[in-house]
Amino acid sequence: MSYAKEREQNIARNKALLDGLGIAPLKPKIEPKENLRKKVAAKKRKSPSPESDELEEPPKKASRLADDSNEPGRARRSSRLAGKTVDYKQEQDRGVPELITIKRVQKVKVGQLKSKRTYDPHRYGHIPDVEVGTWWATREDCSTASVHAPWVSGIAPGPNGAYSIALSGGYDDDVDDGYAFTFTGSGGRDLKGTKTAPKNLRTAPQSSDQTFEDRNNAALQKSVDTQKPVRVIRGFKGKARSKYAPSEGYRYDGLYLVKKAWIAKGLNKGGFLVCKFAFVRMPGQEAIPVNDGGDDE
């Protein structure tokens, strides 16, 4: 069977599965448009003048937090912050309506210590002060904001389920309906290359089956049992991006539950098995912005 045909079938199957989860009530009647100020260049991030950094700061809800330069996700990009000491105590006292005790990282100097985090990412649920809709340019920034710690990996595993995942459009047959989506697990890639030709890669094509033995996949499987909330960030990548994908960078789209876990034949050369998961968004969260849909709509 052709790749296109197989993809079509997989997508149809995944779509049907999502429809069976009854997400219709979650979708708002009016879906807000992505608030792009300009088509500013995520590509030209390496701008010569440090001053212009602020201007390139993209739009979205991040701006709501931007009145305070202590906003964790922006720390790295703010030239004003360079070398300044950030008072995270004050940050905390600013009033987060949470009854949960959060492990807090110590006072740090921005740009000087490894950990620039305010909060420990190893917790379930929202990260205080990070609103749904917050936007970052890179995965590194998501990590600094504690929303999704790994720089590369799409899954952040924890003992009672995954803490967070990144939707990065890496698998062509996954379906993203915004308020529900299918997601593919990790593993089954050869990152090292051969002995004579070591590659030391961070990602690579599928070359073996994925299993639930894999720590990341096991965590997501556990999420089905525990029903712990999983933080989700959506990325801009992917050949056939859904309308819910941000045009650039990565956006925090709030908390989801993992409703199903199963094994399927993957859409890859060789037909290696992959672990699949179905996510459903928790109710009562801000609507997800939709892009202008240049690609597929």
Place this chain on the structure above:
DNA sequence: GGGCCCGCAGGG
């Protein structure tokens, strides 16, 4: 566009 090489988080 592709190839290469690298830092980092997290865990064993």
Place this chain on the structure above:
DNA sequence: CCCTGCGGGCCC
């Protein structure tokens, strides 16, 4: 120390 991992910058 070792390993993995839906990044990302740079060079061609």
